[in-house]
Amino acid sequence: MTFDALDTWWWPFVYILIAGWLATDSWRFLGVYLGGRLSSDSEILVLVRAVATALVAGVISSLVIAPSGPLAETALLLRVGAAAAGFASYILFGRRILVGIFVGEAVLVAGMLMS
Amino acid sequence: MPDSSPPETPVPHYRSLSAAGWYLHGVRTAISIPAVILASTFVGFAALAISAGMSVEHAVFMTGMIWALPGKVVLIGAINAGNGVLSAAFAVALSSMRLTPMVVALMPEMRTPRSRNWVLCLASHFVAVTAWVLAMEKMHVVPPERRTLWFIGLGSTLIFINMVVVALVYFLAADLPDVLSAALLLLTPLYFVTSLWGSARERAGHVAMVAGILLWPLVHLVLPEFSLLATGVLGGGLAYGYHRHVRVRGKAAT
Structure with a gap:
């Protein structure tokens, strides 16, 4: 059943509840359940964290390489360059998130204004 | 405390x-x-x-x-x-x-x-x-x-x-x-890439991040439907392998 499968006001909310809330909070509740039982530096959690981190990294990659909306109109090289510049300055200038965001945005905007 | x-x-x-x-x-x-x-x-x-x-x-x-x-x-x-x-x-x-x-x-x-x-x-x-x-x-x-x-x-x-x-x-x-x-x-993506790097608990987290970022475009070409899952499993597996490798070497060295 797709998002607009039913022509009712409530179906999209049910869709979001099942595909969004249930799919997300199940993991949080599982964390509450396991929280008293697993040590946070246990070996299995290293693997779980690594898979989870790679997944979010995949999301980052997809947002830069295959974005939607007006960002999709920009050149791929500009987006990758902006993200790389932002990340590099985050690493180089004391791991400040604001610095990384500012430099990345500056490169993107400069690139868009010059083209 | x-x-x-x-x-x-x-x-x-x-x-x-x-x-x-x-x-x-x-x-x-x-x-x-x-x-x-x-x-x-x-x-x-x-x-x-x-x-x-x-x-x-x-x-x-x-x-x-x-x-x-x-x-x-x-x-x-x-x-x-x-x-x-x-x-x-x-x-x-x-x-x-x-x-x-x-x-x-x-x-x-x-x-x-x-x-x-x-x-x-x-x-x-x-x-x-x-x-x-x-x-x-x-x-x-x-x-x-x-x-x-x-x-x-x-x-x-x-x-x-x-x-x-x-x-x-x-x-x-x-x-x-x-x-x-x-x-x-x-x-x-800029906020994620910086805060995720900063919140990594062990080196394997950084390996997983770099692997995930580089793997996604490749995986996406082959398996567009499951690109995130495959990226997570492959990148996470790689990072965990690295983690084991370093730990085994660390133990051998001491």
Whole structure:
């Protein structure tokens, strides 16, 4: 059943509840359940964290390489360059998130204004 | 340990605050620089939702119900691709898996013998990168029996602010100039790439991140349907292999 499968006001909310809330909070509740039982530096959690981190990294990659909306109109090289510049300055200038965001945005905007 | 005074955040009324007082302390803790960055990424999320054709009530509802940003981005992608509710749930569940270890890491700090499970579950709903980082940083100033309430104050404030932000973007920014919209859409990956790197617990986290970023475009060419799952398993597996390798070598060296 797709998002607009039913022509009712409530179906999209049910869709979001099942595909969004249930799919997300199940993991949080599982964390509450396991929280008293697993040590946070246990070996299995290293693997779980690594898979989870790679997944979010995949999301980052997809947002830069295959974005939607007006960002999709920009050149791929500009987006990758902006993200790389932002990340590099985050690493180089004391791991400040604001610095990384500012430099990345500056490169993107400069690139868009010059083209 | 609970009596050692924290160096950076002075709390004059330590232990003498009422329950409501600690809740409000959590609310105040939410008003912070990371919250401003988070709010800007939600401006970016709202821009993404608008460009994907989502209506304002669905975007705000999603913000309250899912909260974590990657899950929402994946859900919008699935809706746009015309995926059924179960395959969308599967994709969102994969991207939200990372919340389990975050909650697990938080629980030992919040759980007391008198904690009720449903209250802890309610508190866990607010776990996402920003709330988690703030809690790990600031929770030690709160007496253990008040930490759940304090965290609910912190988390509910962050969610509420960003539900308002998403609604405001819909009403104010229907026709942003392209340069501004593009810049807003880049905020989310920039925020993720920096905060994820900073929150990695071990070197394997950094390996997983680099692997995931580089693997996704390749995997996407081969398995577009399962690109996130495959990226997570491959990149995570690689990072875990690295972790084992380093540990074995470390043991051999000592």
